[in-house]
Amino acid sequence: xxxxxxxxxxxxxxxxxxxxxxxxxxxxxxxxxxxxxxxxxxxxxxxxxxxxxxxxxxxxxxxxxxxxxxxxxxxxxxxxxxxxxxxxxxxxxxxxxxxxxxxxxxxxxxxxxxxxxxxxxxxxxxxxxxxxxxxxxxxxx
Amino acid sequence: xxxxxxxxxxxxxxxxxxxxxxxxxxxxxxxxxxxxxxxxxxxxxxxxxxxxxxxxxxxxxxxxxxxxxxxxxxxxxxxxxxxxxxxxxxxxxxxxxxxxxxxxxxxxxxxxxxxxxxxxxxxxxxxxxxxxxxxxxxxxxxxxxxxxxxxxxxxxxxxxxxxxxxxxxxxxxxxxxxxxxxxxxxxxxxxxxxxxxxxxxxxxxxxxxxxxxxxxxxxxxxxxxxxxxxxxxxxxxxxxxxxxxxxxxxxxxxxxxxxxxxxxxxxxxxxxxxxxxxxxxxxxxxxxxxxxxxxxxxxxxxxxxxxxxxxxxxxxxxxxxxxxxxxxxxxxxxxxxxxxxxxxxxxxxxxxxxxxxxxxxxxxxxxxxxxxxxxxxxxxxxxxxxxxxxxxxxxxxxxxxxxxxxxxx
Amino acid sequence: xxxxxxxxxxxxxxxxxxxxxxxxxxxxxxxxxxxxxxxxxxxxxxxxxxxxxxxxxxxxxxxxxxxxxxxxxxxxxxxxxxxxxxxxxxxxxxxxxxxxxxxxxxxxxxxxxxxxxxxxxxxxxxxxxx
Numbered sequence: 001x002x003x004x005x006x007x008x009x010x011x012x013x014x015x016x017x018x019x020x021x022x023x024x025x026x027x028x029x030x031x032x033x034x035x036x037x038x039x040x041x042x043x044x045x046x047x048x049x050x051x052x053x054x055x056x057x058x059x060x061x062x063x064x065x066x067x068x069x070x071x072x073x074x075x076x077x078x079x080x081x082x083x084x085x086x087x088x089x090x091x092x093x094x095x096x097x098x099x100x101x102x103x104x105x106x107x108x109x110x111x112x113x114x115x116x117x118x119x120x121x122x123x124x125x126x127x128x129x130x131x132x133x134x135x136x137x138x139x140x141x
Numbered sequence: 142x143x144x145x146x147x148x149x150x151x152x153x154x155x156x157x158x159x160x161x162x163x164x165x166x167x168x169x170x171x172x173x174x175x176x177x178x179x180x181x182x183x184x185x186x187x188x189x190x191x192x193x194x195x196x197x198x199x200x201x202x203x204x205x206x207x208x209x210x211x212x213x214x215x216x217x218x219x220x221x222x223x224x225x226x227x228x229x230x231x232x233x234x235x236x237x238x239x240x241x242x243x244x245x246x247x248x249x250x251x252x253x254x255x256x257x258x259x260x261x262x263x264x265x266x267x268x269x270x271x272x273x274x275x276x277x278x279x280x281x282x283x284x285x286x287x288x289x290x291x292x293x294x295x296x297x298x299x300x301x302x303x304x305x306x307x308x309x310x311x312x313x314x315x316x317x318x319x320x321x322x323x324x325x326x327x328x329x330x331x332x333x334x335x336x337x338x339x340x341x342x343x344x345x346x347x348x349x350x351x352x353x354x355x356x357x358x359x360x361x362x363x364x365x366x367x368x369x370x371x372x373x374x375x376x377x378x379x380x381x382x383x384x385x386x387x388x389x390x391x392x393x394x395x396x397x398x399x400x401x402x403x404x405x406x407x408x409x410x411x412x413x414x415x416x417x418x419x420x421x422x423x424x425x426x427x428x429x430x431x432x433x434x435x436x437x438x439x440x441x442x443x444x445x446x447x448x449x450x451x452x453x454x455x456x457x458x459x460x461x462x463x464x465x466x467x468x469x470x471x472x473x474x475x476x477x478x479x480x481x482x483x484x485x486x487x488x489x490x491x492x493x494x495x496x497x498x499x500x501x502x503x504x505x506x507x508x509x510x511x512x513x514x515x516x517x518x519x520x521x522x523x524x525x526x527x528x529x530x531x532x533x534x535x536x537x538x539x540x541x542x543x544x545x546x547x548x549x550x
Numbered sequence: 551x552x553x554x555x556x557x558x559x560x561x562x563x564x565x566x567x568x569x570x571x572x573x574x575x576x577x578x579x580x581x582x583x584x585x586x587x588x589x590x591x592x593x594x595x596x597x598x599x600x601x602x603x604x605x606x607x608x609x610x611x612x613x614x615x616x617x618x619x620x621x622x623x624x625x626x627x628x629x630x631x632x633x634x635x636x637x638x639x640x641x642x643x644x645x646x647x648x649x650x651x652x653x654x655x656x657x658x659x660x661x662x663x664x665x666x667x668x669x670x671x672x673x674x675x676x677x678x679x680x
Contacts, residue, residue, distance in 0.1 A: 020544060039550060042393065049392035050399055053406060062409040066252040067417070071398040073252075078395070134391045141318055204644055206567065213578065214565045218608055221565075222616075272674050443601065444567055444578025445661070451574070453675040457665035460675075464668075511644050 033089065033096040038140050040085045041103055044110050045133040047078035051114060052126035059123060072119060079110045099140065106133055148360055155368020158283045160375050161427030162242030163235070163334040163491075165420065166484045168376045169400040170549070171327045172383030173393045175316050176309035180377055182328045186335025187373035189528045191365050193499055196506040196521065197341040198361040201348025204511040208345040209441040211511065212501040224497050225442045229435060231494045232339045234487040236431040237470035240266060241480025242424030245397045250417050256477065263471040266428045270463055275350050275449045282426030288419030292378035295407035295416075301385040309384070316388070326542040326549050329535050330485065333492035335373070336532070339434040341502060346437045350448050355515070382407075396481055435466035485548055492539035495532045503529060567645040568597060568634065570652040577632055577658070579646065580604035597639070597646070600631030600658065625663040632656055 054071050057063045086107060091097045109129055113119060119126075171179050197208045204211070209228075213221030243266070244258035251258075269278060309316075315324040353361065382403035383394055394400060397420065405413035433449075440447035440459040447459040474480065503525045506517045517525065543549075568576040577599035585595045602624075605617030621629060632655065640649045669675045 042391075046387075046392040046395065046399075049387070049390045050402065052390075053386065053402060057402075057406050060409075062405045062413075064405075064410055064413055067249055067398070067401075067405075067413055069252045070249050071402065074396050074398055130390065137318075137391060206644065210567060214567075218565055218580075218604060219612070222608070222612070271672070443604075444575060444580075444599065446575040453672075454665050454669050455574075457661050457669045460669055461664050 030093050030095050033091065034099060034140055036085070036089055037096075037099045037103060038137055040082045040089075041106075041133055041137050041140075043085075044079050044082040044107055045130065045137055047075040047082075047114070048110050048126055048130045048133060051075045051119060052123055052130050055120040055123035055126055058120045068120060072114065076111075076114050079107065079114055083107050083111060103136060106136065144360075148363055151360055151364040152368040152371070153284055153287060155283070155364045156287060156371045156375065158279070158286060158426055158430070159369055159372025160286065160289055160379075160423045161334075161337065162239050162424050162480075162484050163337060163488050164376050165242070165379060165397065165400055165423070166481055167327070167330045167334040167488060168379040169383040169394045171331055172380035173387035173399075174319060175324065175327060176384040176388050177306050177377075177380065178309050178312045178314060178316060179324070179328055179331055180310040180380060181313065182331040183335060183373055183376050183380070185531070186332045187370055187376075188524075189332075189531070190336050190340060191369050192521065192524045192528055193336070193341055193502055194344050194369065195362060195365045196502050196517065196525065197345040198348050198353075198365060199358060199515055200502070200505055200511065201345035202353040202357050202361055203355055203513065203515045205349055205354075206511065207342070207349050207437065207441055208502055208505065209342050209438050211505045213442055215505055215508065216501055221442055224501065225438055227494045227497045228338060228342070229438050231487070231490050232342075232431055232435045232438060233466055233469055234473075234483070234490055235337065235339055236428060236435060236466060237473040238480060238484040238487045239424050239428035239431055240467070240470050241474050241483055242397070243421060243428055244474070245480055246417055246420035246424055249398055249401065249420070255480065256475070259471060259474045262425075262428075263467050263474075266425065266432060267464060267467045269425075270429060270432050270449075270467075271453065271460070275347070278426075278429055279347070282422050282429065285422030286419060286426055288415045289375050289379075289423060291404055291408065291412055291415045291419060292375060292382055295404045295412060296378050296381045296385065298407040299382065299385050299403065301381070306381060306384065322542060322545045323549060325538060326546045329492050329539050329542060330488045330549070332531075332535050333488045333495065333539070335376070336491075336495060336499075338491055338494055338498040339431045341498060342434045342437050343430045346433070346441075346448070350450055352450075358515070432463050432467055436460070436463040482548070489539050489543045489548075492535050494536070496529070496536050499529060499532055562642055563594070563597070563646070566642075568599065568648065569645050570648050570650060570655075571640070572651055574652045576634070576648065576652055576655065578604075580631065581607045583633065594636050596636055597634040598631045599634070600629065602629055603631040623660055625659050629659060632658055 051072060054063065054068055058068055086100065086104060089100075091100055106129065110133070113122065113125060113129060116122075168183070200206070200208055200211070209225075212224055216224070240259065240262050241255070243262040244255040247253070247258040247262065248255040315321060348357075348361065379400065383400070386403040386406065387394060387399070392399075401413065401416045401420065404416040436459045437447055439445075439462045440456070443458075445458045446456040448456065453460045473483070503517075503522075505511060506525070507522065509516055563579050563582060566579050568579060570576050579597050580600055581598040581603040582594050583596035583598055584592050587593050601620035602617045605613045605615070605620060607613065608616060634648065634655065638648050638650055640647045
């Protein structure tokens with residue numbers, strides 16, 4: 001490859017990378033915030049549903065404790081990430097604020113449920129919370 | 142009778158060897174978000190790998206030379222070097238992902254954090270490559286990988302609405318809540334998972350390692366045309382289990398524990414043990430193959446003695462490359478990158494490198510100097526060229542789709 | 551010594567795999583040593599194999615880089631390529647077969663160094679796999 005061609009390719013790649021970085025750091029408007037919030041809710045929904053399925057299976061004696069522990073650990077991680085994402089995304093308008101206010105308690109409930117050492121004995125509560133999260137996601141998608 | 146046994150073993154090995162961490166991740170993530178609507182991509186990918194694996198096995202058996210060996214001869218040292226760099230880097234990324242997969246499987250079995258398993262897994266993989274015979278490695282891990290058949294049993298046991306699954310498969314469009322960009326991204330990932338580049342290097346080098354000749358062509362074709370499609374069915378079963386378990390409740394899959402979950406739900410504790418064993422075997426076997434492939438690509442480009450057919454001290458450079466590659470894979474994992482995310486990246490970059498891998502195979506398979514009368518017939522060439530077009534499309538689309546969808550978010 | 555037919559250098563010799571009389575791999579033909587005969591024609595006098603000659607042959611920035619790396623990795627300060635006189639060549643086909651066994655040729659320094667300081671130090675390097 002000639003020197004100028006290499007320089008040109010390098011320049012293009014640099015611009016693309018800077019553009020990508022900038023795009024991800026740009027402050028979000030209302031619809032952008034809604035997309036982010038839905039993604040955050042999605043993450044927690046998956047975690048809660050997974051634990052719900054796991055809890056049902058555990059009650060029926062279908063899973064091994066070490067495996068259940070791994071899956072539960074993962075789920076807690078996901079909920080923690082969701083809470084972190086929610087807390088680090090600034091709101092810019094009233095609509096975004098109401099979305100945040102609707103989701104925050106659901107995430108807190110998820111964290112509480114999953115960190116209980118009796119998490120796997122409450123599949124019904126998990127199911128209820130999952131339904132709430134799912135309805136949130138579907139309404140705001 | 143002995144021949145029948147050899148053929149059966151070969152087919153079984155191909156089935157078990159077909160599925161690796163990329164297939165597990167791609168198929169379960171896709172099933173959870175898209176149901177079966179991307180199943181057609183798996184079918185297309187399986188046909189593609191059959192076409193090209195048959196060619197690369199044929200090249201190994203008839204010319205007694207491995208494919209990568211011939212790339213430099215046929216395409217020149219500069220193109221060969223570009224091919225080497227691209228192929229080696231992607232193989233390294235895949236190797237790292239497979240080692241991560243082994244560690245994740247061990248975490249599921251023991252609840253000990255995967256990071257602690259990573260060095261253990263890397264050492265075990267290297268030690269196996271150092272000491273254990275090629276054939277033994279293939280047989281043991283190929284057969285153990287058959288544990289993943291449990292997904293087919295689990296899917297049937299879950300009693301899904303088959304008509305519903307069929308409708309999803311025939312819909313060819315994104316599910317609700319998804320768009321064409323994510324559909325395309327997951328389609329490309331699935332395709333790359335089915336047509337993983339290292340597979341063909343490995344297959345033709347393996348043909349030479351095991352000393353195949355023209356007489357083995359029938360066995361080779363059976364292995365490919367029966368084994369790989371059955372492996373594809375395994376992949377579809379993974380997708381189906383995820384579709385039945387996670388799609389209806391709006392959950393998406395992002396770790397291996399979730400991938401396994403449908404199996405104990407359907408089949409209880411025994412199913413769980415089998416599926417974790419299957420994960421371990423599939424990823425360990427794939428790590429062995431990618432480790433060797435990393436060595437093959439470098440050694441074959443430079444003309445060094447390669448392979449496990451000679452004692453390590455007679456192929457010092459080859460074994461050094463393998464050792465260094467495993468170390469690099471280990472180091473990448475120790476940066477605490479999520480192994481599942483690493484797998485997703487390895488699939489995207491595999492897609493980009495696919496043309497580099499497959500074009501030379503098509504060229505060499507048509508060269509009478511190497512294959513004599515066993516060159517491609519017109520049918521093989523039509524398929525080969527058609528797939529090359531698909532491969533180029535996937536390669537071009539891969540990175541833009543990754544950027545647009547934020548790695549499938 | 552057999553008299554080969556006029557051989558197309560570009561297609562038949564360069565970048566081919568060299569194997570010894572027992573099928574073990576020796577290296578690739580990275581470059582050729584040519585001499586001018588009395589009649590003024592070019593004749594191949596030896597096959598050259600080694601990463602440094604390959605880099606020199608590739609030329610350009612890429613080639614120079616490859617040669618530099620090869621020099622850096624070489625245990626000897628002035629690495630010579632493996633030189634195989636052309637009369638050791640038995641047949642020229644899809645690979646180039648020699649009349650002699652590998653042990654009679656000079657061992658590439660990198661291979662020797664890695665064998666001595668790395669591979670032989672790891673237990674189990676001497677036997678073929680179990």
